[in-house]
Amino acid sequence: MRAPFDVVVITGASSGLGACLAKAYASPHVAIGLIGRDRQRLEATASACEARGATVNTAIVDVTDASATASWLREFDGRHPVGLLIANAGTSAGPDPDSPSEGAEIAARQIGVNLLGAINTVEPLVPALCARKRGRIAVVASIAAYRGLPCSPGYCASKAGLRAYAEALRGRLARHRVGVTVVCPGFFDSPMTDRFDGPTPFLLSSDDAARIVKRGIDRGRRRVAFPWPLVLGLQFCDIAPAFIGDAILRRYRFHIHPA
Numbered sequence: 001m002r003a004p005f006d007v008v009v010i011t012g013a014s015s016g017l018g019a020c021l022a023k024a025y026a027s028p029h030v031a032i033g034l035i036g037r038d039r040q041r042l043e044a045t046a047s048a049c050e051a052r053g054a055t056v057n058t059a060i061v062d063v064t065d066a067s068a069t070a071s072w073l074r075e076f077d078g079r080h081p082v083g084l085l086i087a088n089a090g091t092s093a094g095p096d097p098d099s100p101s102e103g104a105e106i107a108a109r110q111i112g113v114n115l116l117g118a119i120n121t122v123e124p125l126v127p128a129l130c131a132r133k134r135g136r137i138a139v140v141a142s143i144a145a146y147r148g149l150p151c152s153p154g155y156c157a158s159k160a161g162l163r164a165y166a167e168a169l170r171g172r173l174a175r176h177r178v179g180v181t182v183v184c185p186g187f188f189d190s191p192m193t194d195r196f197d198g199p200t201p202f203l204l205s206s207d208d209a210a211r212i213v214k215r216g217i218d219r220g221r222r223r224v225a226f227p228w229p230l231v232l233g234l235q236f237c238d239i240a241p242a243f244i245g246d247a248i249l250r251r252y253r254f255h256i257h258p259a
C-alpha cells in the first residue's frame with residue numbers, strides 16, 4: 001500500500017514520540033527529514049528509518065534558533081516538497097512542589113521551545129504548502145493544553161498557546177487545502193516521562209502513542225486527543241466553575257525533575 005505522505009519532517013526525532021513517529025512513517029519511497037540536537041540519538045533514529053527503506057536527511061538544529069530552523073526547512077523542502085510537517089520537539093519542567101514559583105527563566109525556556117520553537121518550525125513552510133495546495137501540519141501539544149495544572153504552569157502555558165496557535169492556523173489554511181492536526185496526548189513512556197515524579201494514569205508506550213497519532217494524522221483528523229478519560233476530565237475542570245477545577249487539580253501532586 002502506498003504511504004499516505006511521501007515526504008515527512010519531524011522535529012524532536014532523536015527521542016521518545018518523535019523517534020517512534022519517524023520509524024512509523026519510514027518506508028520505501030518516503031523521504032524523511034529529522035531534526036534534533038543530540039547527534040548520536042538522531043543518527044540512531046535515522047539508521048532505523050533507513051533500515052525500513054526510507055531516504056533520510058538529518059539536521060542538528062535547535063528549534064529556538066528561528067533562522068537556522070527556517071533555512072534548513074526551506075532547503076530540504078526545495079529538494080523534497082514536504083507533505084507532512086510534525087512539530088513535536090518539546091521540553092518540560094516544573095516547580096519544586098514546596099516552592100510557590102517556577103521561576104521566569106524555566107517558564108520562558110518551555111515557552112521558547114514548545115510554543116515559539118513550534119512556530120519557528122511551522123511558519124517557514126506555510127507559503128510552500130499553500131502554494132502547492134496540499135499537505136498537513138501537525139503540532140504536538142498535550143492534554144495540559146486544556147487546563148492549567150498547578151504542577152507545571154510554564155508547560156501548560158506553552159501547550160495551551162500551541163493548541164490555540166494551531167487551531168487558528170487551521171482556519172487560515174483550510175482554503176489553501178492545507179490541513180492542521182492538533183495532537184494532545186496524555187502520558188506516554190519516554191525520557192521526558194522518566195523525569196516525572198507522581199502518578200501517570202493511563203500511561204501508554206511511546207510506540208502505542210505514535211500509532212494513535214499517526215492514525216489520526218493519516219485520517220486527516222483536526223484533533224487527536226487521548227486517552228479520553230483524561231481529556232474529558234481536564235475539559236470538565238476547564239468548563240466547571242473555577243473553584244471546582246482548582247479543588248480537583250490541587251489533589252494532583254506531581255513534580256517534573258529538571259532535564
Ligand SMILES: NC(=O)c1ccc[n+]([C@@H]2O[C@H](COP(=O)([O-])OP(=O)(O)OC[C@H]3O[C@@H](n4cnc5c(N)ncnc54)[C@H](OP(=O)(O)O)[C@@H]3O)[C@@H](O)[C@H]2O)c1
Binds near residue numbers: 014062186
Ligand atoms: N511524554 C509525555 O507523557 C508527553 C505527554 C504529552 C505531550 N508530550 C509532548 O510530546 C512531545 C515529545 O515528547 P517526548 O516525551 O517524546 O519527549 P523526549 O523523549 O524528551 O523528546 C523530546 C524531543 O524534543 C527534542 N528537543 C527538545 N528541545 C529541543 C530544541 N530546543 N530544539 C530541537 N529539538 C529539541 C529533543 O531533542 P534532543 O534530545 O536531541 O535535544 C527530543 O528529540 C513533546 O512536545 C512533549 O511536550 C509528551
